[in-house]
Amino acid sequence: METFTQKTVLIFFTALGIMLGAAVVGSLAAVLFGGPPVGTMLKLAREIKIWAIVAAIGGTFSTFEVLESGLFQGEVRAVIKQLVYIISALAGAQFGHYLLLTISGENR
Numbered sequence: 001m002e003t004f005t006q007k008t009v010l011i012f013f014t015a016l017g018i019m020l021g022a023a024v025v026g027s028l029a030a031v032l033f034g035g036p037p038v039g040t041m042l043k044l045a046r047e048i049k050i051w052a053i054v055a056a057i058g059g060t061f062s063t064f065e066v067l068e069s070g071l072f073q074g075e076v077r078a079v080i081k082q083l084v085y086i087i088s089a090l091a092g093a094q095f096g097h098y099l100l101l102t103i104s105g106e107n108r
Contacts, residue, residue: 004081011085012092015056019096022048038104045100049093056089 002010023045030040057063063082070079101107 004084008084008088011056011088012095015052015089015092016096018052018055019045019048019093020099022052023096023100041100042104042106045097049097052093052096053086053089056092057085 023041026044026048027037027041029035030037063086066078066082069075070077070082098107
């Protein structure tokens with residue numbers, strides 16, 4: 001069984017990997033059809049960010065179930081854990097977007 005820290009780090013890197021993978025591989029389509037790969041990569045990075053977060057935390061329904069049980073049944077610890085998981089996914093997706101901006105030279 002994975003610990004809280006292990007799962008948090010796994011979620012961070014999953015969101016990061018989804019961001020980088022989707023943007024870089026998706027920009028290959030622009031290369032194949034003569035479009036601007038960097039522009040396509042940045043557009044995909046903006047559009048895929050929310051999906052990277054959702055995929056990294058493993059879907060939204062289980063998260064909402066835990067949040068509901070935590071809020072309405074007094075399990076504060078479960079709510080805090082889920083919030084940390086969501087923040088970890090947000091951080092991974094944002095870091096991936098930042099890396100893509102830096103690599104493309106847009107972040108100066």
